[in-house]
Amino acid sequence: MAGLVTTFGSGASTNSIKDMSDARCILAIGTNTTEAHPIIGMNMRKAVREGTRLIVANPLEIPLVRDADIWLQHRSGTDVVLLMGMMKVIVDEDLMDTAFIEERCENYDFFKDSLKNYPLSLVENITGVPGEKVAEAARLYATNSPAAIFYTMGITQHTHGTDNVIAVANLAMLTGNVGKPGSGVNPLRGQNNVQGACDVGALPNVYPGYQPVNNEDIKEKFESAWGARLNPTPGKTLTEIMPLAHEGKIKAMYLMGENPSLSDPDSTHVREALRRLDLFVVQDIFLSETAQLADVVLPATSFAEKDGTFTNTERRVQRVRKAIEPVGDSRPDWWITCQIARRMGASGFDFEHPSQIMEEIASVTPSYGGINYSRLEKEGLQWPCPTEEHPGTAILHTELFSRGKGHFVPLEYRPAAELPDDEYPLVLTTDRSLFQFHTGTMTRKVRGLNTFLSEELVAINPGDAEALGIDDGDKIQVISRRGEVTAKAGVTESTPPGTIAMTFHFAETPTNELTNPALDPVSKIPEFKVAAVRVQKIGRVAAKTA
Amino acid sequence: MDKITLTINGQEVKATRGMTVLEAAQSADIYVPTLCHYPDLEPYGGCRLCIVEIEKMRGLPTACTTPATDGMVVTTESSAIQQVRQTSLELILSTHPCDCLECHRRERCGPYDICLRHVAVTDRCVVCPANDNCELQQVADYIGVHELRIPRDTMPRTIDTSNPFFDLDRNRCILCARCVRACQEITGVGAIDMAYRGYGMKVATFGDMPLMDSICRSCGECMVRCPVGAITPKDTVLPEREVKTVCTYCGIGCSMYLGVKDDKVISVRGDEQGPANQGRLCVKGRFGIAEFVNHRERLTTPLIRKNGRLVKASWDEALDFIAGKLGKYRGDEVAVISSAKSTNEDNYVMQKLARAVLGTNNVDHCARL
Ligand code: SF4
Ligand code: SF4
Ligand code: SF4
Ligand code: SF4
Ligand code: FES
Numbered sequence: 050m051a052g053l054v055t056t057f058g059s060g061a062s063t064n065s066i067k068d069m070s071d072a073r074c075i076l077a078i079g080t081n082t083t084e085a086h087p088i089i090g091m092n093m094r095k096a097v098r099e100g101t102r103l104i105v106a107n108p109l110e111i112p113l114v115r116d117a118d119i120w121l122q123h124r125s126g127t128d129v130v131l132l133m134g135m136m137k138v139i140v141d142e143d144l145m146d147t148a149f150i151e152e153r154c155e156n157y158d159f160f161k162d163s164l165k166n167y168p169l170s171l172v173e174n175i176t177g178v179p180g181e182k183v184a185e186a187a188r189l190y191a192t193n194s195p196a197a198i199f200y201t202m203g204i205t206q207h208t209h210g211t212d213n214v215i216a217v218a219n220l221a222m223l224t225g226n227v228g229k230p231g232s233g234v235n236p237l238r239g240q241n242n243v244q245g246a247c248d249v250g251a252l253p254n255v256y257p258g259y260q261p262v263n264n265e266d267i268k269e270k271f272e273s274a275w276g277a278r279l280n281p282t283p284g285k286t287l288t289e290i291m292p293l294a295h296e297g298k299i300k301a302m303y304l305m306g307e308n309p310s311l312s313d314p315d316s317t318h319v320r321e322a323l324r325r326l327d328l329f330v331v332q333d334i335f336l337s338e339t340a341q342l343a344d345v346v347l348p349a350t351s352f353a354e355k356d357g358t359f360t361n362t363e364r365r366v367q368r369v370r371k372a373i374e375p376v377g378d379s380r381p382d383w384w385i386t387c388q389i390a391r392r393m394g395a396s397g398f399d400f401e402h403p404s405q406i407m408e409e410i411a412s413v414t415p416s417y418g419g420i421n422y423s424r425l426e427k428e429g430l431q432w433p434c435p436t437e438e439h440p441g442t443a444i445l446h447t448e449l450f451s452r453g454k455g456h457f458v459p460l461e462y463r464p465a466a467e468l469p470d471d472e473y474p475l476v477l478t479t480d481r482s483l484f485q486f487h488t489g490t491m492t493r494k495v496r497g498l499n500t501f502l503s504e505e506l507v508a509i510n511p512g513d514a515e516a517l518g519i520d521d522g523d524k525i526q527v528i529s530r531r532g533e534v535t536a537k538a539g540v541t542e543s544t545p546p547g548t549i550a551m552t553f554h555f556a557e558t559p560t561n562e563l564t565n566p567a568l569d570p571v572s573k574i575p576e577f578k579v580a581a582v583r584v585q586k587i588g589r590v591a592a593k594t595a
Numbered sequence: 596m597d598k599i600t601l602t603i604n605g606q607e608v609k610a611t612r613g614m615t616v617l618e619a620a621q622s623a624d625i626y627v628p629t630l631c632h633y634p635d636l637e638p639y640g641g642c643r644l645c646i647v648e649i650e651k652m653r654g655l656p657t658a659c660t661t662p663a664t665d666g667m668v669v670t671t672e673s674s675a676i677q678q679v680r681q682t683s684l685e686l687i688l689s690t691h692p693c694d695c696l697e698c699h700r701r702e703r704c705g706p707y708d709i710c711l712r713h714v715a716v717t718d719r720c721v722v723c724p725a726n727d728n729c730e731l732q733q734v735a736d737y738i739g740v741h742e743l744r745i746p747r748d749t750m751p752r753t754i755d756t757s758n759p760f761f762d763l764d765r766n767r768c769i770l771c772a773r774c775v776r777a778c779q780e781i782t783g784v785g786a787i788d789m790a791y792r793g794y795g796m797k798v799a800t801f802g803d804m805p806l807m808d809s810i811c812r813s814c815g816e817c818m819v820r821c822p823v824g825a826i827t828p829k830d831t832v833l834p835e836r837e838v839k840t841v842c843t844y845c846g847i848g849c850s851m852y853l854g855v856k857d858d859k860v861i862s863v864r865g866d867e868q869g870p871a872n873q874g875r876l877c878v879k880g881r882f883g884i885a886e887f888v889n890h891r892e893r894l895t896t897p898l899i900r901k902n903g904r905l906v907k908a909s910w911d912e913a914l915d916f917i918a919g920k921l922g923k924y925r926g927d928e929v930a931v932i933s934s935a936k937s938t939n940e941d942n943y944v945m946q947k948l949a950r951a952v953l954g955t956n957n958v959d960h961c962a963r964l
Contacts, residue, residue, distance in 0.1 A: 066847065066871045087814065087877030088847045094783025116783070238846025240935035240961070242942070249943040250950075251933035251960040257943065262956050277951035280926055284949075284956030290930045299957070301924045303917075305945060306934035307961050328920050335892055336905075345913055346905060348894035349937075352843040353853055353860050353884070357938025359841050361848025361871055369938055372838035372853040372860060376888075377895020378910070382934075382941035385914075386948055392918035395952040398944065406940035429850075429870055491843070492879060494887040497759030501813070 052214025058452025063233035071231030074193035134172030146225030163459030195231035245360030253284030473581035506539035532562035692718030725824030757805035774817030926954035
C-alpha cells in the first residue's frame with residue numbers, strides 16, 4: 050500500500066471491478082486470480098474472450114496462463130527488474146503518453162534516467178525471461194489503452210514489496226493508464242475486509258481515513274471527538290509486535306479473529322512470543338491454533354449473525370445483515386470490545402447498534418462522510434463519499450491524483466533477502482488454493498471443500514523431483530533456516546525448476562514455520578514469496594484418491 | 596440509447612435497439628414460453644418453444660435469437676405456433692420421465708401417494724429436487740401436454756454424483772445446454788460440453804470423466820441455470836426466508852442471500868443485483884458458508900485459563916477479568932490486533948479502544964499477510 054501512497058497519494062484500488070470490461074489490455078502480475086479472486090478471474094476470462102489482450106507475469110504456471118497472450122515467467126522476486134525493463138522499452142520506442150506525463154505527473158526526468166540501468170540483456174539475465182518477450186509485453190501494454198493492472202501478494206510479499214508496487218504505478222503513469230475506465234492499478238484484497246480494516250484505522254500509523262497519528266492537528270481533532278488524550282507516537286506493526294512480545298516488551302495482547310500462529314512468517318517464533326505474554330485475549334468464532342494459546346477466549350458471532358459493513362477491494366462499503374441469532378452465547382465483536390471499554394470506565398462506547406458506530410466513523414473519516422445505513426440499505430457506496438449528496442467514486446484520480454501530481458520514483462533492483470545456496474538450493478514461494486481460505490479456520494470446517502484439497506501438496510517441478518528421487522505423492526520434508534515441515538509432493542510442470550510452491554491453509558503443515566520474517570522497510574510486509582529451502586524424501590505413502 | 600417501437604399481439608411495445616424480440620416481449624410482461632434461453636447467456640435457439648410469427652418474415656422464427664427492429668409486428672400465439680410448440684415439447688418429453696406432467700393430480704401428489712398411472716417412484720416430479728421450481732413444469736402447464744405421439748426413449752442415463760456439492764442426473768436433462776454455456780461464457784472454465792450426437796447426446800466433461808476428475812471448479816454456475824432437476828444441490832431444503840448480505844471470504848465482496856430455516860443458514864444464493872458479482876459466486880461463497888456457520892465446534896461460551904486449562908466462564912467473569920488486567924499496562928506494553936475478517940464497525944471500536952482507552956497506537960491487523 051505504501052507504494053501507491055507515494056506515487057498516487059492513495060493506496061486503494063483505483064478502478065471498479067465492473068469497468069475491467071472496458072480494458073483493452075490487462076496485466077495480471079503476481080496474482081493467481083482464478084484461485085484467489087474467482088469472480089475477477091471469471092471477468093478476466095470473459096474480457097479475453099471479448100478481445101482484451103492479457104499479459105500474465107507469474108513464476109508459476111497458474112490457470113490464467115492458458116488464457117494469456119503473453120506469459121512472463123520471471124523468477125520469483127525479480128518483479129522490479131521485469132517492470133523497469135518493460136518501461137525502458139516503452140520509453141526507448143516512444144510509446145509513453147507524453148501529454149499525461151507532462152500534465153499530471155512529476156519527477157519524470159529523474160525516473161527516466163534510472164531506466165538506463167535496465168537494458169534487456171540484464172533484464173533477461175535476472176528475470177530469466179527472454180528480452181524479446183519482455184519487449185513484446187511492453188508494446189502490448191503500451192499500445193492497447195486503456196490497460197489495467199491487477200496484483201496481489203505476489204507483488205507485495207517481498208522485502209522490496211513497496212518497490213514492486215511503485216514499479217507497477219510508474220508503468221501505469223508512464224502510459225497514461227490512470228483515471229479512466231478500464232485502466233488503473235488494482236491491488237486485489239485477500240480477505241473480505243482488508244480494505245475496510247485499513248480505512249477505519251486498524252493500522253498503527255493512521256487514524257480512520259488514513260489521517261496520520263503523528264500530525265498535531267489531526268491528533269487534536271480525534272482528542273476532542275473521543276474525549277481522550279491520545280498518544281502521538283505511531284505504533285508497531287503486527288510483524289514488529291511479535292518480536293517485541295518475544296522480548297517481553299509487549300506484555301498484553303487483545304487479538305480479534307486472526308490466526309497468526311499459522312499465518313505469520315516464522316510461526317514457531319510467533320507461538321513462543323504468544324506464550325510469553327502476560328495477558329493474551331483472543332476473540333474468534335473457533336478455537337483456532339492461536340486461541341488455544343490464550344488466557345481468555347471470547348466467542349464471537351460469525352458474519353451471518355451480525356449487522357455491519359464490509360468494504361470490498363473496489364472501495365465499496367456494503368451492508369452485512371444479521372440472518373440468524375448468535376450461535377450459543379457468542380456476541381458480535383463490536384459489542385464485546387465496547388463492553389471491555391465500558392468496564393474499564395471509558396466513555397464513548399455506548400453503541401447499541403452498528404449503525405451508530407457508522408455514524409461516528411462518518412463524522413471523523415472524511416472519505417466516509419456521506420455514508421450511513423439508510424443510504425447503504427439501497428446500495429453499496431464507493432468511497433470517497435464525503436457528503437450525503439455525493440454518489441460515491443467509481444474511479445480514483447480522474448482529474449488530479451489524490452496527492453496532486455503523480456509522482457514517478459526511480460528504482461534500484463534489490464534481490465530477495467534470502468537467495469538459494471548450496472545448503473538450501475530451492476526457492477519456496479507461497480500460493481493459494483481456490484478451495485481453502487487463509488489458515489483454513491472456516492473452510493476446513495466444510496467437508497465438501499476438504500474433498501478437493503485436504504492436505505498440503507508441495508508443488509515441485511518434475512526435474513527437481515527426479516533429481517531428489519521423489520515421486521508424486523511421496524512424503525517429503527521441507528527444511529529452511531527457520532524450521533522444517535512435512536507434506537506430500539505434488540510433481541507438476543506448473544512450477545519452474547528450482548522453485549517449490551506451498552499454501553498455508555493447513556495446521557498439519559505450518560508452511561510459515563519456513564518463511565522468512567525479513568520485512569519490507571516501508572510497508573513492513575514479510576517476505577512470503579521467497580525463502581531458501583531444501584527438500585528431502587521421507588517415505589512412500591500411497592496417494593489418496595479423492 | 597436508441598429507442599424503437601414494435602407491436603406485439605396488437606400492443607405497442609417500446610424497446611431498446613439491441614434487444615431480442617423475446618426481451619422486448621418480456622419487458623412488456625408478455626409471456627413467451629422458453630427453456631434454453633437464460634438472461635445472461637448468449638441466445639441459443641435450441642428448444643424452439645419461443646417461436647413467434649413476425650410480419651414480413653417467413654416461417655416461425657425463435658424470439659430469443661431474433662433482434663427486435665423498429666416497426667416490427669409480432670404475434671406470440673396462434674394455432675400454427677401452438678402446434679409447433681407442442682411438437683417441440685413432445686420431443687423434449689420423449690426422453691424425460693414426464694408422466695407427471697400430463698397428470699392433473701400433480702400438484703396434490705405426495706411422495707408416498709400411490710400413483711394411479713404406475714409411474715415409477717424415481718420418475719415422479721414429487722421426488723425431484725426441482726419440483727414446483729421447474730421450468731419444464733411451467734412450460735408444459737402453459738403449452739399443455741397430451742399423449743405423446745412419438746415413442747418414449749426410456750434408456751437410463753448416467754448420474755454423476757462425484758461432486759461433493761451437487762449432482763448431475765442426466766435422466767432429467769433436457770439438453771438445453773444452459774450449463775455448458777454457463778461454464779463457457781460465465782466462468783470461462785469450459786469443463787463440460789454437449790457430447791455425442793442424436794440419441795446419445797449428453798452433457799459430459801472432456802473424456803466423459805466424472806466432474807470431480809475434470810477441470811470443474813465447483814462454482815455451481817451451471818447448477819443455478821439448469822431449468823429442471825438435472826443439476827441440483829445435494830442438500831435441497833427450501834429456506835423459510837432469505838437475508839441479503841456480503842460474502843465473508845475474499846475481498847471481492849459478492850452480494851448474496853443467506854437462506855434461513857429453523858434459525859440455521861441452509862442455503863446461499865447469488866444476488867443478481869450485486870455490483871461486484873452480478874449473481875455469480877465461487878465454490879467457497881456458494882457452498883462453503885452454511886457448514887462453518889452452523890459447525891458444532893463453534894465457540895459458544897467465554898473460556899478462561901485456570902490451572903493451565905481453558906474452562907467455561909460467564910461473560911461477566913471474562914469481561915471483568917480482562918478489564919481489570921488491561922488497565923495495568925503502560926500504552927507501549929499493549930497491542931491490539933484487529934481483523935480483516937470483521938466488519939468496519941468492529942474494527943473501528945477496536946482501534947478506538949487501543950487509542951482512546953489503552954493509550955497506544957500498537958494496533959494492526961493482518962492486511963500485510
Ligand atoms: S425436472 Fe423434475 S420436476 Fe421438472 S418435470 Fe422433470 S421430474 Fe418433474
Ligand atoms: S460447477 Fe462451475 S466449473 Fe463446474 S461445470 Fe459447473 S459451471 Fe463449470
Ligand atoms: S443439465 Fe440442465 S442445464 Fe444442462 S443441458 Fe441438461 S437440462 Fe440443460
Ligand atoms: S463468493 Fe467467492 S469470489 Fe465472491 S466474495 Fe466470496 S470468496 Fe470471493
Ligand atoms: S428459448 Fe428460444 S429456442 Fe429455446
